[in-house]
Amino acid sequence: MNRRNTPTKEAVLNLLMNSRKALSQDAIERQLDIEINRATIYRVLNRFCEDGIVHKIVAEDGKQYFAICKKCENPQEVIQPHFHFRCLSCDTIECLQVPVECSVPNGYEVQNANCVLTGTCNDCS
Amino acid sequence: MNRRNTPTKEAVLNLLMNSRKALSQDAIERQLDIEINRATIYRVLNRFCEDGIVHKIVAEDGKQYFAICKKCENPQEVIQPHFHFRCLSCDTIECLQVPVECSVPNGYEVQNANCVLTGTCNDCS
DNA sequence: GTATTATTGCAACTTATTCGCAATAAAATA
DNA sequence: TATTTTATTGCGAATAAGTTGCAATAATAC
Ligand SMILES: [Mn+2]
Ligand SMILES: [Mn+2]
Ligand SMILES: [Zn+2]
Ligand SMILES: [Zn+2]
Numbered sequence: 001m002n003r004r005n006t007p008t009k010e011a012v013l014n015l016l017m018n019s020r021k022a023l024s025q026d027a028i029e030r031q032l033d034i035e036i037n038r039a040t041i042y043r044v045l046n047r048f049c050e051d052g053i054v055h056k057i058v059a060e061d062g063k064q065y066f067a068i069c070k071k072c073e074n075p076q077e078v079i080q081p082h083f084h085f086r087c088l089s090c091d092t093i094e095c096l097q098v099p100v101e102c103s104v105p106n107g108y109e110v111q112n113a114n115c116v117l118t119g120t121c122n123d124c125s
Numbered sequence: 126m127n128r129r130n131t132p133t134k135e136a137v138l139n140l141l142m143n144s145r146k147a148l149s150q151d152a153i154e155r156q157l158d159i160e161i162n163r164a165t166i167y168r169v170l171n172r173f174c175e176d177g178i179v180h181k182i183v184a185e186d187g188k189q190y191f192a193i194c195k196k197c198e199n200p201q202e203v204i205q206p207h208f209h210f211r212c213l214s215c216d217t218i219e220c221l222q223v224p225v226e227c228s229v230p231n232g233y234e235v236q237n238a239n240c241v242l243t244g245t246c247n248d249c250s
Numbered sequence: 251g252t253a254t255t256a257t258t259g260c261a262a263c264t265t266a267t268t269c270g271c272a273a274t275a276a277a278a279t280a
Numbered sequence: 281t282a283t284t285t286t287a288t289t290g291c292g293a294a295t296a297a298g299t300t301g302c303a304a305t306a307a308t309a310c
Contacts, residue, residue: 004256004307037259060183060239083227102208102223107247114185115240122232129276162290
């Protein structure tokens, strides 16, 4: 399935690239200048994920957040799982450059990790 | 607000205590012999959380899972955050006895952690 | 310029969780 | 034990996040 360039795709990608934070669908919709349908935003984001341009974080609020990480600059390279930090005060999520290291019991095989610390960020403390 | 003993409370607590895994609301409802309303199960679980008897894990499927951990035997003691493992094959979550250690940038304060590794468990690999 | 098909918008749907409210039943009190 | 108090429950409705079917639109290839 070949990908096409569209204003929507551009706009969402720009937002994510210029954001220091991971963004949720509604945050993206709010911050966009052009109006884009909710379902479309999700579809664009999921495509980015499939293509390895973006990664998805699920927070304890049950919502999905999307971020471009440093490593994503080079999509060839596999993004290694890292911690995320969610500030309860300003309700933003950011990638920490701390890799997740956790030894699992024998016979267990780790494929992915979703790790989110919560608390107060520097701006809010 | 004083807590009362009810068959519902007992049943749910028993299930959790005898389960090696963290359970979601629907898993609990399925496994119970007595019929308990969905909303009630959530309320019971949330009360357990408030009381420190149970802790909640949110997985990347966006669902809440509830577990009694070793440390919870002594509710006085604060449960230290630990990793969890979700098996994509048998769709269960269990507590790993691996504490979450992650250094955060200056000025950041960690209050809680929600860390879930995904993959295949020993039974399923 | 035309054909192909990826992308979009819309509305409807699903699934998880919560909430209001009246009925029920623990536990405290008389 | 009978009565009172109020925590707990069940029900239905509401909320919220995310997905899906479908027809219309518009990139891209030819
Ligand atoms: Mn990240
Ligand atoms: Mn646990
Ligand atoms: Zn903050
Ligand atoms: Zn398994």
